[in-house]
Amino acid sequence: MSTPDPADTFRQEARDLLESLEQVLLDLEQTPHDRELVDSAFRSLHTLKGSGAMFGFDEVADFVHEFETAFDRVRKGLASVSPELIAVALSARDHVGNLVEEPERHVAEGAPILGALHDIVGEREDVEPVGSPAASTHRSQIWHTRFRLPDDALVLGTNPLLLLDELRELGECNIRASAEDVPPLEEIDPQVCYVTWEVTFATEVEREAIEDVFMFLRDDMMLKIEPLEPHAGQATDASLHDGQAAPSERGSQESSGGGRPSRESGRRGEPTARNAKGGDSLRVPAERLDELMDRVGELVIAQARLSQITGASDDLELKNVAEEVERLSSGLRDITMGIRMVPIGTLFGRFRRLVYDLSQELGKEIEFLASGEKTELDKTVIEQLADPLVHLIRNAVDHGLEDPERRQQAGKDRCGKVRLAAVHSGAEVAISISDDGAGLDAERIRAKAESAGLVTPDAALSDHELYQFIFHPGFSTASEVTAVSGRGVGMDAVKRTIEALRGSIELTSKPGEGTTVTLRLPLTLAIIDGMLVRVGEGRYSLPLLAVEECVELPESEIAEAQTRNFLNLRGSLVPFLRLRELFGASGDPDPHQKVIVVSAGEFRVGLVVDQIIGNSQTVIKPLSKLHATLGTFSGATILGDGSVALILDIAHLVSFGRGFEERLRDERMRREA
Template sequence: MSSADEIDPLFLAEAQQLAESLEAALLDLRDRPEDRQIIDRAFRDLHTLKGTGAMFGQADMAQFLHDFETAFEAVREGNLPVTEDLIGLGLKARDHVLSLLSGGPVAPGRPLLDALRALVSSARDGSGEVESSAGQSFGEGWTVSFCLPSDTLILGGRPEALLDELRELGSTDLKPQLDDLPHLEDLDPERLHLRWNAHLPSTVTEDAIRAVFLFYDDGLELTVAGAATPEPVENSHNAPSDVLPQHSVRDSSLMRVSAERLDEMMDRVGELVIAEARLADLAARSGDPQLVAVAEEIQRLSTGMRETTMSIRMTPIGSITGRFRRLVHDLTEKLDKPIDLHVEGQDTELDKTVVEMLADPLMHLIRNAADHGLEDAATRAAMSKPKTGCIRLSARYSGAEVVITLADDGGGLDLERIRARAVDRDLIPSDAAFSEADTCALILEPGFSTAADVTELSGRGVGMDVVKRTIEQLRGSIEIESEPGHGTAIHMRLPLTLAIIDGLLVEVAGERYTIPLAAVEHIIEMPSDKAQEDGATRFLNIRDQLVPFLRMRRLLNSPGHPDAHQKVVVVTAGELRIGLTVDRIIGSSQTVIKQLSPLHAGLKTFSGATILGDGTVALILDVPQLVAFGQTLDDREVA
């Protein structure tokens, strides 16, 4: 078996995608075992994965999948019912394929195949022969005539594997037709010229016959004739749609691009935006109308380039939820707790980097919810709860952010136990007055755990602090709500993108700062009665609503006196909003986000920095942190 590094990257990506699709089909089949379309979908994924593996020389994988496919054919024929055992074996077979692709040590796959064959055998012993999936008897059998595309060998096809498949279906009299062979001097050793005829028994379905030819599309000549098809059907292009593989017909306008190239492209666009800003600044200073016109045109082009690149990088949260369904399936068996996972807002899009980094934190939160949050079936019944516990994952847009919530309907957090544990670990003094939100947040501390026993899944106090660090690394925030007896909800607020944003450039005490424009609600003049630094209140009446505000000069410890005509930029984070007082509004601009150095990464006021058109650096204000800070400050600290 080749190592993972030696496998063609395009094949590896295709195989992993097919394996994920197969996993999703098996999990869907668990919920809807009688759904014929899902059965066909799982079989298509199996067959396509097998053929792709054979084409790229992955003989071990292709052979294993061939044997697995043969057993699974019994499901398509109605000879084997869909059970939990079958789904479990199918998922383990999928895992075995991924192990073969990884190139590392692989456990033997024979026990899985033996278990599948035992299922098929027991089903047949119990019910006898069952009709074919179409419910038809095909009389005298099938006559098949085919000629493969002439460039099959050039494209890496293996005709001998196809002939073996036909023989395994029960083909007899499989013979080549030599009448149309060209003269010896005209033979091209790299091209096929033979036509083949075969006879197959009536117990084989037409779908199974046509499935053998799935990987031979353009140029294939195929005729399948028999009792069920009195009129021959030429060309496999007309095969029934339910036997076409999910990835066999491709839109020529689509292509795969590696993540590394997308990252490099985004870096280049970021540098282009910075160069465009410098050009615009130089053009404005020069006063040359032609240079200004060129700068404006380049600005228009760079804006379009940025938007196109950003759209390419955006990925729906649904791209990672498939693995969560498998996790919940496995947890149901391991914990002996019936659990359902409900996902809402799968089409909500974030930057691909954000989505990829979210996968592990969400996996940990789901494991915690299943292990610690949800009660067992007996306890839930005693509490008049549904036997099956529910974990709900939702995603929605909220201004410039996406809010992702992971909630369960379990027993909720034991706040008194959390406080006691925090006091034992000297995290808080014994007489501390903590709010419910602050108490819930204690579970995010490193090493914190209230679990009485350490299990295979959790209880060691690691994980939740990693979740918190990951969310903060993504410039997000995390909040926890819990109601005893009714469950816990963890809300994660994350920016839409980590690369380029539209920003509002402001000035405070001669220094320039950037505020994410998507978070800006409106801008107003500072009322004269609130302009003094020693004002008695920190609230503004905006449209008949009291809005707290922060004096940025005081917050930033800026020297000097404020501008006579200060402005208030009202920003929002979720349902909360706050005003930020600044000396001057400079204007909006494209902002390329640069990460702060490790020395400054702990500053909660700023989320990053950007390079301006004149080459200087402006810090980017962290709006969610400022809003949270403004909501908790005592009046005396700000007035």
């Protein structure tokens, strides 16, 4: 197995830190007086600087050092958080990201950013904290610090020399290394640092600044910080260089983690509680997860074959083994799918920055609201979902929300709202993007469709049908092309991507109140629990989570030779589709046909089949390019006997039945008129 490249490891960790920093900065814009957010931003910068220097990314370390120094003034109260500071800090964050990926190419771009940053926070170090009275003098304090690193510090990449360099930056210091805890040579663990350091230095910083040097190690290390009384004249220098002075009457304060005042328990490389527990998470390349899912899929197919063979056998021992294999494969499938599930909040976070940038570019006041961040979705779906959501959010901001003055004239709040929400809905995840803007202009859409030759002037279309033209390639109602939108190349790409993920897209709008776009996506694209049915001589599978109930088709409906009808279920009318007619199945129908009631979102429809064969784990295989345009089917699966069964696209069938229902209602209304 090849060893991961340390540079790639740093880049991945840096991306995570930069993403966290971006979210903190955006939060800080909303709550500029939140001290915890300021400290969190400083910690991210501090870690980036240390890691960059450790892995040889000197350009990153140098720039972040200046970035951190400027932000430290905010942390000390020497400068205040302002919209200008957040804007420049976000630019600095982007520059660090560029340096992480291509250091040589982007180095020169950092100077103007740092210049703007220093102009905002000020460069004079003698400025008193914002809101505090001026002090006439600065009192120097002598500190004595004694520390020893955790047992696993070297293994995790901590460089003690970098820590000592940071202490030197705080003031003139004397450093002494103690080897009293080093065991005999034959007992030394090369991965454990046995050296204890004692540092005495004079500085004007507070105790917190010293503790911050060890902020990522303090929970597991031995750390003692003792303030010493300053002496006048030469006595101060003597105390500093001798490294010996009596603690002041204030006493010494000790910072240590886990109740470990000494390190005897770790002298001989004994495992600590942290070492024994191990990490909370493990990074695994995405291609390995994909390969694992492929192997599990093959196992599920083999297990289905075994179950079919067992069903034709009277061997009880074989049946027991088959049941055990089925239980194990089912558990392995669930675990593997769980590994692939990722909280959608990892995707939502990046859109806060998008909305922030758009608000600055378009001069609009926008509040971005997100909910359902913990909703989980297959990582493959999330990876392909980023671009469609970007298009939808940009459209909501540019086309949906009015300018602040127009909103005020309409009696609305000057600040518009864009909401991004995710929620589980049966076998799907529903993601909605809504705004409280002016809504869609149906007349303008129709005029654009007529001018483009997409509809005739005398065609009777509902607002819902008119809205669908927005997804037509090249269609745009924008009066002018801007850097944000207006070229008509976004919404059709959104629809193609969502349909490629076996999802659906819905659009609703109310004039003057806003627009909502809802994306409905399957939880996974790999393996599902399916219900196998027979229609004529063909077998089909449908997602079990979409099934609400199964009933027999009433005798009164059997003789009706219609492609669509209504079923009365406990006083509720449910439209149903006869799949025999829809698929053109040959032969006579079964005398006792079944109706499977399925749902997609708020709508449901019944599917009439000849026979319900049973439930099975369904491995989803994509259709060939020749059959990819068949909207009724979302994929195929291999059955236990090696034959292929098509997987029904429930969302498409529900929409199909709903469309028939709406057209019938419109025809009835026209006849009555």
